[in-house]
Amino acid sequence: MPLTPDVMFRRSNWADAPAIEAMFARCSPESRYARFLAPLDAVPPDHLSGILGAPAKNAAWVGVVRDRPDTVLALGSWSRDGSEAELALIVEDAWQRRGIGSNLLRTIAEGAWSAGVCRLTASVLTESKHVVRMLRSVLGPTSARADGYVSHVTSDRCDDPGFAPTR
Numbered sequence: 001m002p003l004t005p006d007v008m009f010r011r012s013n014w015a016d017a018p019a020i021e022a023m024f025a026r027c028s029p030e031s032r033y034a035r036f037l038a039p040l041d042a043v044p045p046d047h048l049s050g051i052l053g054a055p056a057k058n059a060a061w062v063g064v065v066r067d068r069p070d071t072v073l074a075l076g077s078w079s080r081d082g083s084e085a086e087l088a089l090i091v092e093d094a095w096q097r098r099g100i101g102s103n104l105l106r107t108i109a110e111g112a113w114s115a116g117v118c119r120l121t122a123s124v125l126t127e128s129k130h131v132v133r134m135l136r137s138v139l140g141p142t143s144a145r146a147d148g149y150v151s152h153v154t155s156d157r158c159d160d161p162g163f164a165p166t167r
């Protein structure tokens with residue numbers, strides 16, 4: 001799905017923290033639960049400080065409306081451990097189903113591959129079939145390991161001879 005033209009992505013930084021918290025507060029309990037696999041009312045402070053404050057191991061992007069660049073409507077990030085990373089994203093409910101999630105996922109994944117990550121995993125609700133479909137459609141071949149109500153979906157390029165990290 002093409003990205004709706006009034007939305008853009010940019011790398012996130014500490015100045016976005018209040019707008020990220022506000023976006024999360026506007027999300028439904030279902031979306032918040034699907035993102036953190038727990039019934040949270042707020043973004044955990046250690047998660048926020050990790051993705052915004054430790055650039056060697058993390059990277060985060062926000063989705064914003066072009067003419068309101070300080071209002072966050074989506075957040076995507078990865079956190080790495082060596083050549084592996086866990087990615088996650090959330091799109092505010094009012095902005096879902098417009099292609100933002102798929103395009104943000106592509107942006108996050110490209111950032112991770114180009115940073116030298118060769119194995120990317122997303123932990124999603126097993127019942128969220130559309131999320132698994134979106135991951136497969138954007139990341140290509142994936143494996144999925146179900147662990148009760150959570151599934152770990154992995155795209156693994158570590159043995160791909162064509163994989164060439166740029167840094």
Ligand SMILES: CC(C)(COP(=O)(O)OP(=O)(O)OC[C@H]1O[C@@H](n2cnc3c(N)ncnc32)[C@H](O)[C@@H]1OP(=O)(O)O)[C@@H](O)C(=O)NCCC(=O)NCCS
Nearest residue numbers: 031034035088089090091096097098099100101102130134
């Ligand atoms: C998963 C999520 C990021 C997708 O964002 P989005 O902006 O709606 O994504 P897109 O518009 O690109 O849609 C992706 C696909 O999912 C489908 N989809 C989106 N929401 C759906 C829903 N509630 N039910 C069924 N299908 C849905 C879309 O139709 C699209 O499928 P298509 O490409 O075959 O048409 C968003 O639903 C979300 O934030 N969910 C809560 C958090 C979460 O589950 N995060 C993922 C785990 S970390």
